[in-house]
Structure formats: structure tokens, C-alpha cells
Amino acid sequence: MIRKHLYVMGRVQGVGFRFFAQRQAAAFHLSGYVQNLDNGMVELEIQGEPEDIEKFLLAVSRGTTWIQPERIWQEDMPVTPESGFYRKG
Template sequence: MIRYHIILDGRVQGVGCRFFCQMNASSLSLTGWVRNLDNGMVELEVQGNEDSVNKYISTITKGNRFIRVDDYSIKKKDLISNERSFKTTY
């Protein structure tokens, strides 16, 4: 198990990025949360097995036809043992 804190920069607000992050996390059985920041970036934490988390990071940083990630940062975090789902927070 691994947990990362990730900041996404680019065209990531107003284009469904939080929903995209949540749906991809759910499909890979990952836990965590995602939210918009006041500076136009998106912040998230994701937790799960290492292969699934790496696949998730690859998917969300590629974006889709609406979302464009120009830059991102990743920081390893301590695991949260009682977390059960991936949520959008405000």
C-alpha cells in the first residue's frame, strides 16, 4: 500500500477534473479525496496498492479531451488505515 499527495496544474478546473479523478480512483479501488484550490489547481490524495496508484497517476496526468495537466507534483504520505472510499471535497 502507498499514499500520495498530488497537485495538478493546467486546465483542471471547470472541465470535470474532480469527477475524472474520482471515477478513475473508484474503478481501480483506490481511496482518498480530491478538491479544487483557490489558485486554479486541483489537489488530491490517493491510496492503494502501488501498481494501481501508478496506473491512476498515469491516467489522470494524461487527462482527456477537456482536461490538460501541464505540471504536477507528488509527495509520499503516511497511510490512512480507516479510509474506505474516494471522495470529492470542497
């Protein structure tokens, strides 16, 4: 089990990105959260098995017709006890 802290830049606010991230997290059995930031980026923390996180990152980086991530920063974090994935704000 691992945990990642992510910042996503691009066309990611006002286009359903948080809902999209929540659906992808559920599909890959990940926990954590997603929230919009005042600077136009989106912040996420995701936790789960490494291969599931990689699949999540691939899906998020591809986006959709409306969601167009341009850059994703990520760093490792300590694993924390939690369940579920939720949208903040």
C-alpha cells in the same frame, strides 16, 4: 499500500477533473479525496497498491479532450485507515 499527496496544474478546474479523478480512483480501487484550490490547481490524496496508483497517475496525466494537466507534483504520505474516494468542496 502507499499514500500520495498530489497537486495538479493546468486546465483542471471547470472541466470535470474532480469527477474524472473520482471515476479513475474507483476503477483502480483507490481511496482518498480530490478538491479544487483557490489558485487554480487541484489537490488530491490517493491511497492504494503501488501499481494501481501508477495506473491512476498515468490516466490523470493523460487527461481528456477537456482536461489537460500540465504538471503534477507528488509526495509520499503515511497510510491512513479509510475507505472510498470523495470530492471535497
